[in-house]
Amino acid sequence: MKDPLHLFKIGGAVLEAPDELEETLAFFSNLPGRKLLVHGGGRRASHLSRQLGIEPKIHEGRRITDAETLDVVVMVYAGLENKRVVGMLQALGCNAIGLSGADGNVVLAKKRPVKDIDYGFVGDVTAVNTRALAALLEAGMTPVLCAITHDGKGQLLNTNADTIAAELAIALAGQYQANLYYCFEKPGVMTDVNDADSVIPLLDPELYASYREQGVIAEGMIPKLDNAFRALKAGAASVQVGGRKALALGKATQLVWTTEFPE
Amino acid sequence: MKDPLHLFKIGGAVLEAPDELEETLAFFSNLPGRKLLVHGGGRRASHLSRQLGIEPKIHEGRRITDAETLDVVVMVYAGLENKRVVGMLQALGCNAIGLSGADGNVVLAKKRPVKDIDYGFVGDVTAVNTRALAALLEAGMTPVLCAITHDGKGQLLNTNADTIAAELAIALAGQYQANLYYCFEKPGVMTDVNDADSVIPLLDPELYASYREQGVIAEGMIPKLDNAFRALKAGAASVQVGGRKALALGKATQLVWTTEFPE
Numbered sequence: 203m204k205d206p207l208h209l210f211k212i213g214g215a216v217l218e219a220p221d222e223l224e225e226t227l228a229f230f231s232n233l234p235g236r237k238l239l240v241h242g243g244g245r246r247a248s249h250l251s252r253q254l255g256i257e258p259k260i261h262e263g264r265r266i267t268d269a270e271t272l273d274v275v276v277m278v279y280a281g282l283e284n285k286r287v288v289g290m291l292q293a294l295g296c297n298a299i300g301l302s303g304a305d306g307n308v309v310l311a312k313k314r315p316v317k318d319i320d321y322g323f324v325g326d327v328t329a330v331n332t333r334a335l336a337a338l339l340e341a342g343m344t345p346v347l348c349a350i351t352h353d354g355k356g357q358l359l360n361t362n363a364d365t366i367a368a369e370l371a372i373a374l375a376g377q378y379q380a381n382l383y384y385c386f387e388k389p390g391v392m393t394d395v396n397d398a399d400s401v402i403p404l405l406d407p408e409l410y411a412s413y414r415e416q417g418v419i420a421e422g423m424i425p426k427l428d429n430a431f432r433a434l435k436a437g438a439a440s441v442q443v444g445g446r447k448a449l450a451l452g453k454a455t456q457l458v459w460t461t462e463f464p465e
Numbered sequence: 466m467k468d469p470l471h472l473f474k475i476g477g478a479v480l481e482a483p484d485e486l487e488e489t490l491a492f493f494s495n496l497p498g499r500k501l502l503v504h505g506g507g508r509r510a511s512h513l514s515r516q517l518g519i520e521p522k523i524h525e526g527r528r529i530t531d532a533e534t535l536d537v538v539v540m541v542y543a544g545l546e547n548k549r550v551v552g553m554l555q556a557l558g559c560n561a562i563g564l565s566g567a568d569g570n571v572v573l574a575k576k577r578p579v580k581d582i583d584y585g586f587v588g589d590v591t592a593v594n595t596r597a598l599a600a601l602l603e604a605g606m607t608p609v610l611c612a613i614t615h616d617g618k619g620q621l622l623n624t625n626a627d628t629i630a631a632e633l634a635i636a637l638a639g640q641y642q643a644n645l646y647y648c649f650e651k652p653g654v655m656t657d658v659n660d661a662d663s664v665i666p667l668l669d670p671e672l673y674a675s676y677r678e679q680g681v682i683a684e685g686m687i688p689k690l691d692n693a694f695r696a697l698k699a700g701a702a703s704v705q706v707g708g709r710k711a712l713a714l715g716k717a718t719q720l721v722w723t724t725e726f727p728e
Contacts, residue, residue: 250540253516253517254516254517273545276544276545276548276549277513277540277541277544277545278540278544279544280543280544280547280548280563281539281540281541281542281543281544281545281547282536282539282540282544284543284544285539285543285565285567285568285613285621286539286621288565288567288568288615289567289615289619289620289621290619292567292570292615292617292619293617293618293619297569297570297597298567298568298569299564299568299569300543300564300565300567300568301562301563302548302551302563304548304551304552304555304561304563305548305551305561305562305563306560306561306562306606307555307560334560334604334606337600337604337606341597341600341604343569343597343600350548352551352552352555354555354556355556356552356553356555356556357552358548358549358552
């Protein structure tokens with residue numbers, strides 16, 4: 203019987219709202235046993251970028267990361283946001299340890315090849331160092347990962363935080379019962395973004411495909427859910443998508459293989 | 466017999482010179498056994514501060530850290546510089562893990578009380594978590610500490626890197642044979658800053674007091690050497706001050722209790 207591990211990803215909108223962040227971290231820090239947090243920070247990065255006279259360039263939700271922009275995201279993700287979250291968790295009695303993928307070589311990536319678009323210093327995950335992460339977890343620490351990885355040759359890379367969370371869940375599923383949570387500003391995956399009662403309780407691949415086809419699930423939710431289903435397929439014990447309150451009440455969207463046998 | 470631990474502090478001028486940094490990190494990564502690095506980053510912080518329209522304020526070599534400046538130093542020290550150094554060490558085969566004092570609660574500090582000067586969010590070290598640091602060292606990792614600490618209540622603080630290095634050496638001297646190195650842009654403590662041959666090979670408290678009195682040792686060297694002697698007094702096995710080449714050749718300044726019995 204594997205020990206449970208909670209992998210919790212928090213989105214940019216949660217990071218930006220001080221009260222919501224405080225409540226979310228309090229909820230996270232109360233999760234029993236081993237846990238790990240992954241965070242983004244894109245909004246603050248765009249703000250700093252503009253302050254420094256660099257206009258952010260986003261293509262299909264992904265930041266085009268030239269050398270100057272890489273410095274900005276490293277400063278914001280690995281510096282400002284990561285240490286703020288770690289400091290808050292420490293105050294909550296949770297022994298957080300902030301990491302980029304370079305730290306302890308925990309997430310290795312490869313610079314994305316230039317095809318139609320040159321994303322610049324953007325990395326696709328190639329390996330997760332489960333040994334280092336397990337050493338931290340077993341020493342009673344709570345890793346807090348930002349969306350920066352490295353190529354092992356001295357180059358830092360920008361990697362989507364949803365993807366990192368999925369990759370960590372997949373890699374750690376061999377050793378732990380990996381429960382993955384995508385915590386964001388909505389209560390769950392909704393059929394109508396303006397109706398809080400429209401949260402889909404159970405989502406299986408068939409239903410997901412149908413909602414995509416109808417355009418009910420669109421835009422930013424698609425890469426998030428693709429990552430989420432990929433993690434579930436590759437061994438994550440459970441995957442939930444939703445807001446802090448909905449997650450706490452078990453009312454967020456739960457991903458399943460078939461709605462006929464949800465458990 | 467305690468295991469040796471090398472505690473290596475690199476100064477801002479070393480961080481700013483790409484070739485020198487590369488060489489210094491190569492030297493550091495080749496030190497045998499357990500090791501730990503501490504770095505500053507003040508010059509780059511002043512640069513970013515000015516880019517953001519905040520004029521840096523320095524009083525007696527210490528940065529006055531208001532809320533905006535704290536964000537700047539967290540971004541530069543814990544983000545840009547820390548992750549750059551970690552990435553470079555990883556490329557050298559050294560399993561570095563970058564930390565602020567908040568990470569793993571490794572360095573706890575207290576906001577400096579306001580006396581004549583309000584230093585703002587500047588922290589004086591109150592505790593070092595030797596258990597967490599030893600757990601990382603024993604797991605084969607090399608902690609890389611930046612000059613950011615925390616108060617345990619969610620507040621990050623700016624702390625002088627020389628002081629952090631000394632506090633770590635003192636705290637870890639109970640468990641390890643702690644060898645402390647202050648690596649900077651000069652070959653060693655010099656009687657004439659313009660004469661490379663004027664490095665003082667052995668410096669004891671008496672000689673130090675006499676050089677201070679004569680004004681031969683002055684300004685920034687004084688807090689550095691005060692920290693260095695404090696570490697030696699409190700149990701560090703050895704303390705050396707000098708440049709990378711001089712340290713490698715054993716030609717940097719070695720601090721001793723008495724020049725009559727240098728070993």
